[in-house]
Amino acid sequence: MSDMFVTLGTWNWLIFGIILMALELLAPGIFLFWLGLAALLVGLLSFAFAPGWQLQILLFALFALFALAAVPLWRRLARASAAPSQDNPFLNRRSAALVGREFTLEKPIVGGNGTVRIDDTVWRVAGPDTPAGSRVRIVQADGAQLTVAAA
Template sequence: MFASIAAHYLWWIVALVLIAIEVIMPGYFMLWIGIGAAATGVLVLVVPGTSLLFQAVAFAVLAFVSCAVYWYVLRPKLQHDEPGDARLNRRGEQLIGGRYVLIEAIVNGRGKARVGDGQWLVSGPDLPVGTTVEVVAVEGTTLKVRPG
């Protein structure tokens, strides 16, 4: 009698325990299994008198489905990459492809270009002051440029 009356409560307690484990050890996996347990509790509430075997199979299926929904539907939407995220703290790499004006002629492969309100060391073929150059690579704090 206890199992038929309060079985849904037991599934909800299992769900809360699994979700609490998720809070302690984050990673989303236990959360979705907990959601499967909560859904099993709702199913047992809606369809009372179900056997323990049916409940176990329903839990396994619902846990698998909820994990699959997370993995294939929600996870790709949550993992969006903003442009420049990979180069967030590498400002020189963010400048690749940009065009800038030389404020100091490139002589013997070295010069300076205006980038925003600052100046960067550049290396490339010898070019006069005022030439527009394109950044093609970064080597340390020096921008590798070509006429552009």
């Protein structure tokens, strides 16, 4: 067992780091990336300073601790950058952008359901029975279902 540690060299750390980063591609979760980076750093430091195997293991353990701390920080940063943009807050939420606008019913609302044409799309609407051609205001959007009220 001690022979394995003695033979730990630069190339072993670099290969180990590359394998961990490749595993990250197969099972994404950000964690293996940081451990692979720690192994690569130990490999690069081994090229520069040629430390003993004990120091290599200690360096990897130290970098792995930083990796454990980096994972939640990285996830928080990624979550913050995924916030809706201020330039276009309704991007990928087209129905939410329709709330408050008025349109003309294409088909009457009978039994609580009807349709309205918005640009080149026909949307299903729900609301009180209303004849076709009436103006309605969208008061709520739930996915592709719009709720309307008389305008």
